Amino acid sequence: MNSRQIATKPNLKKRILAGLIDYSLIFGVLLIMFIYFGEKDSEGIHITGFPAFANILIWFAYMVGFEAKYGGTLGNLVFDLQVISxxxxxxxxxxxxxSFIRHLFDMLDLWFFGLLGILLIKNTQYNQRLGDLCAQTIVIDTKDQSQFYKRFA
Incomplete structure (x- = not known):
């Protein structure tokens, strides 16, 4: 077997559920920030200054930092998914x-209820979404022995 062989599966159900967990947490934090720091005006409620910047920092720490350190976000880890370079x-x-590059493309991958991401995952050689293609990463199910990268190094 070639030491650089890649074997993946779409893992769509797990990836969608993991994404729901992750973005529920992010939107929950955003909601809390709006409740406690939101300012009402004639156009609605908005946040500015440090609370707005804090949302970016929280997103970066959770989505990018957590994933880089542990190989996946909390949602990924709950469903035994790991992001691999x-x-x-x-x-x-x-x-x-x-990880940063992967998540820069999240909004495109999630466009129209995730249609772009799903189409790419189902139709690319290694089941990659746009963020994975740009960052040169794959997502595997660690509990499925048939999915791997460089299994026999």
Missing amino acids: IKDSNSTSLTLGQ
């Missing part, structure tokens, strides 16, 4: 930069 043949560890 296929960029470097010497390491499967995800870098902070790769």
Whole structure:
């Protein structure tokens, strides 16, 4: 077997549920920020200054930092999904930069109820969404022995 072989599956159900957990947490934090720091005006409620910046920091720490450190977000880990780098043949560890690139494309992948992400996951060679393609990553189910990258190094 080739040491650089990649075997993935779409894992769509798990990936969708993991995304729901992650974005529920992010939107929950955003809701709390609006409740406690929101300012009402004629156009509605908005947040500015540090509370607005704090949302970006929280998103970055959770989505990017947590994923880079643990190989997945909380939603991914609940469903035994792991994000793996296929960029470097010497390491499967995800870098902070790769995680950031993956999540920069989240809004495009989630466009129209996730249609773009689902279409890409189902139709790309390694079941990658746009963020995965750009960051050179794959998502595998760690409990499924038929999914791997560089299993026999």
